[in-house]
Amino acid sequence: MGPGSREENVSKKTNANAALDDTPSVVVAKENNALQIYSLDDAAAHFGLDIGLPLANARAICPHLKVFDANEAADAKTLGDIADWCDRFTPLVALDPPHGLFLDITGCAHLFGGEAKLLKLLCDVLTAQGFAVSAAIASTSVCARTMTRHVHGRIVPDGEEADAVGPLPVSALGAGSTITNGLRRAGLKTIGDVASRARHEITARFGARFSTRLEHALGQGDAPISPRKPLPDYIVEQRFAEPVSTESVISATLSRLAETLVAAMEKQGKGARRLEASFFRTDGAVRTIMVDTGRPVTKREVIDRLFRERLDALNDPLDPGFGFDLIRLSASRTEIVVQQQRDLDANVHDNDELAALIDRIAARIGGKRVVVHLPQDTHIPERAVQAVSAQHHLAAAAQAAWPAPVEEEPPLRPLRLFEKPEPIKVPFATVPDGPPHHFTWRRAIHAVVRVEGPERIAMEWWRQNGQALTRDYFRVEDEAGLRFWIYRDGLYGSELVTEEGEPAPSNWFVHGLFA
Amino acid sequence: MTGARMNTLAALRGDIERIETHGDLHAPRRVSLGHAEADAMLRGGLAVAAVHEVFAEGHQSAVATGFIAGLAGRVALRRPLVWVRQDFSEMESGALSMSGLSELGLDPRCLVTVRAADGESALRTAADALACDALGAVVLEIWGEPRQLDLVASRKLTLAAQASGVTGLLLRIAATPSPSTAETRWIVRAAHSTPAAQSAPWSAWGAPVFDAELVRNRHGPVGRWIMEWNCDECLFRQPATNSQPVAAAPAHRPHQAPVHSVFKRKPAPHAMRGGTRFA
Numbered sequence: 001m002g003p004g005s006r007e008e009n010v011s012k013k014t015n016a017n018a019a020l021d022d023t024p025s026v027v028v029a030k031e032n033n034a035l036q037i038y039s040l041d042d043a044a045a046h047f048g049l050d051i052g053l054p055l056a057n058a059r060a061i062c063p064h065l066k067v068f069d070a071n072e073a074a075d076a077k078t079l080g081d082i083a084d085w086c087d088r089f090t091p092l093v094a095l096d097p098p099h100g101l102f103l104d105i106t107g108c109a110h111l112f113g114g115e116a117k118l119l120k121l122l123c124d125v126l127t128a129q130g131f132a133v134s135a136a137i138a139s140t141s142v143c144a145r146t147m148t149r150h151v152h153g154r155i156v157p158d159g160e161e162a163d164a165v166g167p168l169p170v171s172a173l174g175a176g177s178t179i180t181n182g183l184r185r186a187g188l189k190t191i192g193d194v195a196s197r198a199r200h201e202i203t204a205r206f207g208a209r210f211s212t213r214l215e216h217a218l219g220q221g222d223a224p225i226s227p228r229k230p231l232p233d234y235i236v237e238q239r240f241a242e243p244v245s246t247e248s249v250i251s252a253t254l255s256r257l258a259e260t261l262v263a264a265m266e267k268q269g270k271g272a273r274r275l276e277a278s279f280f281r282t283d284g285a286v287r288t289i290m291v292d293t294g295r296p297v298t299k300r301e302v303i304d305r306l307f308r309e310r311l312d313a314l315n316d317p318l319d320p321g322f323g324f325d326l327i328r329l330s331a332s333r334t335e336i337v338v339q340q341q342r343d344l345d346a347n348v349h350d351n352d353e354l355a356a357l358i359d360r361i362a363a364r365i366g367g368k369r370v371v372v373h374l375p376q377d378t379h380i381p382e383r384a385v386q387a388v389s390a391q392h393h394l395a396a397a398a399q400a401a402w403p404a405p406v407e408e409e410p411p412l413r414p415l416r417l418f419e420k421p422e423p424i425k426v427p428f429a430t431v432p433d434g435p436p437h438h439f440t441w442r443r444a445i446h447a448v449v450r451v452e453g454p455e456r457i458a459m460e461w462w463r464q465n466g467q468a469l470t471r472d473y474f475r476v477e478d479e480a481g482l483r484f485w486i487y488r489d490g491l492y493g494s495e496l497v498t499e500e501g502e503p504a505p506s507n508w509f510v511h512g513l514f515a
Numbered sequence: 516m517t518g519a520r521m522n523t524l525a526a527l528r529g530d531i532e533r534i535e536t537h538g539d540l541h542a543p544r545r546v547s548l549g550h551a552e553a554d555a556m557l558r559g560g561l562a563v564a565a566v567h568e569v570f571a572e573g574h575q576s577a578v579a580t581g582f583i584a585g586l587a588g589r590v591a592l593r594r595p596l597v598w599v600r601q602d603f604s605e606m607e608s609g610a611l612s613m614s615g616l617s618e619l620g621l622d623p624r625c626l627v628t629v630r631a632a633d634g635e636s637a638l639r640t641a642a643d644a645l646a647c648d649a650l651g652a653v654v655l656e657i658w659g660e661p662r663q664l665d666l667v668a669s670r671k672l673t674l675a676a677q678a679s680g681v682t683g684l685l686l687r688i689a690a691t692p693s694p695s696t697a698e699t700r701w702i703v704r705a706a707h708s709t710p711a712a713q714s715a716p717w718s719a720w721g722a723p724v725f726d727a728e729l730v731r732n733r734h735g736p737v738g739r740w741i742m743e744w745n746c747d748e749c750l751f752r753q754p755a756t757n758s759q760p761v762a763a764a765p766a767h768r769p770h771q772a773p774v775h776s777v778f779k780r781k782p783a784p785h786a787m788r789g790g791t792r793f794a
Contacts, residue, residue, distance in 0.1 A: 368630075414612055
């Protein structure tokens with residue numbers, strides 16, 4: 001990582017800060033079938049309690065101890081929420097569980113008046129929220145993390161990593177108790193001591209992994225962080241000195257941001273395929289709303305309209321609470337826009353209009369609910385068609401090759417097909433494998449007056465569920481003129497046999513309805 | 516020259532002709548259904564840029580679907596068709612089958628289906644789609660009588676259709692007709708279809724046949740006809756009257772014999788053919 005890159009580590013030391021009075025409190029978790037201290041506050045530490053101490057021992061030392069159960073899921077969620085909030089400083093935020101966060105603030109610090117001001121702002125807000133924070137800025141992530149374990153608020157200038165971490169005890173490296181104890185036993189008390197030894201000695205004794213970690217802490221090389229979200233291609237944002245909460249201001253802001261975003265994308269000939277609007281509330285909650293489009297968007301009006309549709313249709317509407325202090329619009333997926341010559345041909349225009357309509361509907365009711373259909377190469381009726389998202393497959397569907405209907409032939413496939421064939425009651429058929437005389441469907445009796453069939457459809461034996469029974473389909477018309485597509489599941493006498501070898505009764509289903 | 520261009524040209528020529536002859540641009544453009552008597556009653560055919568309603572009982576949903584698909588095929592003319600339906604309708608009467616649609620002579624490539632969760636969302640989507648002038652037609656399939664589909668909603672749909680020139684087709688299954696701003700209103704029931712003797716003698720029935728009753732027509736009288744949908748030419752027509760007796764099936768299909776006896780015992784109640792009745 002370049003010399004300008006800085007990392008930061010926010011560490012939430014204790015989650016027992018619920019108890020604000022001086023009563024010592026600890027959080028316990030079950031480990032090796034015994035309750036042990038998972039984290040503790042300053043008052044408890046004052047009594048000489050430490051992480052990992054069994055609860056029974058702790059109670060013996062300090063009888064009026066307040067004990068809370070550890071909730072790791074809630075801790076992880078809190079850390080995630082803090083990470084969401086930290087998105088306002090940089091798009092590259094990585095989790096360092098259980099208590100840490102990395103922020104890659106390369107090129108972001110000047111937006112907040114420099115690194116020192118950024119660090120102060122971040123720590124002040126988190127402290128005000130009731131978190132214990134320990135933060136540091138350094139050129140490498142490992143160095144920053146090492147610093148936070150013992151010093152709060154330190155900014156390590158470029159090239160001075162070795163000097164900064166040198167005086168810290170070896171435990172600050174966070175390499176695990178075995179290695180830490182081993183180093184202490186060898187007389188290496190500080191990181192500086194360890195660094196003074198030849199690297200091959202350290203590697204031989206403590207392994208290559210520890211040696212690499214040491215190098216990173218000393219600023220020689222860096223491990224990449226893995227950000228929680230992929231970096232969007234374009235980001236524009238608007239900060240507010242005074243939080244905003246009215247709908248008109250929010251939509252006007254989005255519109256202004258969209259204009260800037262479009263202008264930025266236009267310079268590189270790009271259009272947005274996925275847009276995300278993030279609303280940062282003053283109390284730290286962040287709401288992100290995403291809109292997908294079928295083709296690259298290059299117009300502010302379109303972005304405006306898509307977000308208006310989406311915001312209108314939200315099941316849980318945007319709750320401004322005490323107001324938003326930051327609204328961000330990012331294009332997380334972009335595509336190169338092919339400039340098309342507008343000719344007089346109505347087709348091009350129509351296709352654009354249709355795609356825009358699909359985008360609008362999808363923004364409101366969801367992309368999966370707007371579908372086009374692609375033919376599948378199978379003769380199983382329910383699998384003959386695949387419904388795919390219209391946003392992504394509109395062009396493919398327009399080119400799809402459907403089997404051409406045979407001239408002068410009545411329809412052989414029903415117009416409406418049940419996803420799950422509905423069972424019907426057939427009292428008897430004159431011939432065992434013949435069509436029924438009448439059947440009961442949905443509690444109504446239909447007498448068959450015309451019938452045609454069977455059309456035998458065998459299942460695909462090469463598939464997982466290909467062991468299903470062969471179906472004999474009949475096209476039948478009842479006395480009222482209703483036309484059904486019914487089938488008998490299984491071949492009489494060969495597939496439908498009881499254990500004794502006798503022919504078993506067959507099941508009938510109605511699979512579709514003809515026009 | 517592409518089909519769309521031809522259509523545009525034809526539409527423009529039609530417009531100019533109207534301006535020159537009557538000076539009245541607001542007379543609705545009409546698309547003939549193909550059924551001569553119905554077309555005469557509708558003064559030339561189904562008006563585009565308007566809303567039409569088709570009602571059917573719950574168990575006749577497929578028949579009504581076929582009828583409305585026919586209307587959509589007539590007015591859309593290979594332009595995109597948006598079919599909005601609600602989830603309940605699909606559970607109750609099955610999903611629209613593309614192979615079935617294709618066999619009726621419609622092009623599945625032109626179809627975009629919107630799976631709305633409920634009536635309200637379906638209605639709103641349909642109003643949105645009707646405002647998009649790139650479409651040929653919008654079909655809105657509604658099961659039952661949602662509260663939101665009132666006179667105001669109907670008026671909105673009509674206004675959107677008039678503004679964009681797109682035809683709106685409402686498929687109302689299991690609903691009773693109520694006041695609306697629709698141009699026409701149909702009640703569709705199933706009718707027996709006679710097999711086409713020459714082309715497919717093996718077939719139990721021929722082209723889809725509908726018992727279509729026009730119960731509202733803003734610009735003329737109403738009527739009731741038996742209509743047959745011609746899949747190849749993609750238009751409605753009067754069913755052929757000289758069809759062969761239904762019971763005469765080929766001798767090499769022995770398993771059909773018992774079924775014929777059933778038919779002979781119970782002749783079809785809808786035996787009217789070719790006649791026009793005024794309701």
